[in-house]
Amino acid sequence: MSLIDYIIQFDQWVVLTVSQHHTPFLDRLMWDISTFYCWLPLFITVALLVLHTYRIRFVRILLVFICVIWSVNIVGDMILKPLIGRIRPTHCDELVQYMNLVIKPNGHPYRGGMYSHPSGHAGTSFSFIVISLYYLRPVLKHYRSFLVLGILYVLIVSFSRIYLGVHYPTDILNGYLLGGLIASSWILLMRKWDAPLLSPFRMEDLAKSYY
Numbered sequence: 572m573s574l575i576d577y578i579i580q581f582d583q584w585v586v587l588t589v590s591q592h593h594t595p596f597l598d599r600l601m602w603d604i605s606t607f608y609c610w611l612p613l614f615i616t617v618a619l620l621v622l623h624t625y626r627i628r629f630v631r632i633l634l635v636f637i638c639v640i641w642s643v644n645i646v647g648d649m650i651l652k653p654l655i656g657r658i659r660p661t662h663c664d665e666l667v668q669y670m671n672l673v674i675k676p677n678g679h680p681y682r683g684g685m686y687s688h689p690s691g692h693a694g695t696s697f698s699f700i701v702i703s704l705y706y707l708r709p710v711l712k713h714y715r716s717f718l719v720l721g722i723l724y725v726l727i728v729s730f731s732r733i734y735l736g737v738h739y740p741t742d743i744l745n746g747y748l749l750g751g752l753i754a755s756s757w758i759l760l761m762r763k764w765d766a767p768l769l770s771p772f773r774m775e776d777l778a779k780s781y782y
Contacts, residue, residue: 582739586660589734590670597734598673602681604731605692613724617703624710632706635757639702642753643694647746657688661736673735683737690738693746696728698754705758 603609622629660666661682672680700721711717729746732738738746 578741582741583660583666585740586666586733586736587669590736593671593673593734601731601734602673602675604727605735610724610728614699617699617707620707620710624707635761636699636702639698639754639757640695642757643698643750644691646753647689647691647694647749651689651749652684652686655686655688657686657739657742659683659685659687659737660739667736670736681735681737683735687738688742688745689749690729690732690742690746692732693725693729693738693743694750694753696725696750697747698750700725701751701754702757705754 618633621632625632659682660670661672661680662685672682675681704718704721707717708714725747729738729743732743733740
């Protein structure tokens with residue numbers, strides 16, 4: 572058996588194992604976690620911190636966030652997913668018969684789109700945290716706490732996608748890779764205007780980068 576076969580078996584085993592531990596409470600919780608609105612307070616908090624820190628540069632930085640997330644969605648959902656063509660567990664006849672599908676608020680089982688690789692949720696959440704850390708590290712007094720919260724945010728969102736049965740673990744990992752590459756590319760593009768990525772920082776350095 573090849574390495575690819577082992578990976579595929581592991582992916583399927585994880586999805587089926589998680590699917591066997593569904594409860595009504597977790598079904599609703601994971602559905603909510605997987606939605607945009609659940610994380611809106613986090614997005615607003617980051618936006619307010621960026622606004623307070625950078626002020627007149629806020630619009631430009633906001634555009635960077637939008638471009639990064641938009642780029643992840645375009646590359647992942649419109650290019651890679653159809654190109655790779657990996658069928659979601661919820662659309663795979665060999666798996667779905669053994670899975671407990673989550674019922675959406677409208678009463679229909681949740682299956683998602685046809686293709687799963689890479690995970691858009693994993694890619695966008697990871698890229699959002701990378702960009703947030705880039706812009707907020709210079710001014711956050713509790714940077715490590717934000718880093719931990721950011722990692723938890725990404726992991727919780729990712730697990731919700733596996734719980735809902737629409738992604739395999741390797742979809743998640745390659746979603747991280749895609750999000751990280753795109754976010755890093757944008758950061759390199761912005762470095763002429765902004766403080767270096769995750770570098771030692773002093774307030775006078777920030778002042779120089781402003782003007």
